[in-house]
Amino acid sequence: MALKPERGQFPPVLQTAMRFLPPPPLGMFLTHAVRRLSTQRPDLFERLGAYKRAQFIVDPVDLPYVFKLVPNGEHAFVEMLPKAKAPQGDAKITGPLIVLLGLIDGTYDGDAMFFSRDLVIEGDTDAVLALRNTMEEADLTPAELIGLNGQLRDVVDRCANSTLANLRKVLDAPQAG
Template structure:
């Protein structure tokens, strides 16, 4: 079954919202520890492809950003410090200490990072939630927005063919959601 067919299959049984929140249920039993080295590799791949990515962060590069994909069973804690680049998946219930929180569905966050959606518009429509150090968030947003090409593709590339197929399926689900 192709990724696009998988997307069609999911939507033939579930509403958009149910489909959107399906990953939260399906992935919750999965332990996070195997994810950690993978995430670190993904971040490294993005930074290597875009070496100037964190210049726009200035003094905010040591801040702890909580990236909260609300339809996933975990949050990501990002410290975009080139000297100590860190990304870690954490259970939401652990409520990790952070300076700023950016929340939205996984695909909205992905599409914003990829330059397909406008962060201000998502904020106006309440699809994006920002809390904590607003200046740090704005700097991170501007840094990510200055990237060209697809960060999602870079990340999926780390996972090889399964990553590409997953991304295609996720994008298919996103199309249904629009």
């Protein structure tokens, strides 16, 4: 793996501890979030074109799990799997969790992260590019991802953004754009 060692990653002791914790039920939650997004923003899934049926493996290098994503609109699903059971998929995106989250909310530029080797992509580059450009357009905020609206959304986003910014500092993550 060509990732720069430990930059932006959880400390090794925390990574080890997470291996012994029961996995949170994130797959079902994220499946619901992506399907909800497909009804609210169908344009995003048009942007994916044929790649909405592709199988993306998102591998946070500092977590013991991978996420398998098929972003097929209302039939989309996200599955969280132990690393040992990760399928090959059509395309794989690997990086520290904090960098992957920064790509979703637009904190980081995907090209810059790739050139600096903070991010590794494998498999169908067309599919990765389609997903990356769609995520860019989605401009998702943390509150949007969990389906919040109104004033509560602003509060949650402010808290989440501040927490993530602090986490980036603590983990010595790449500088945000």
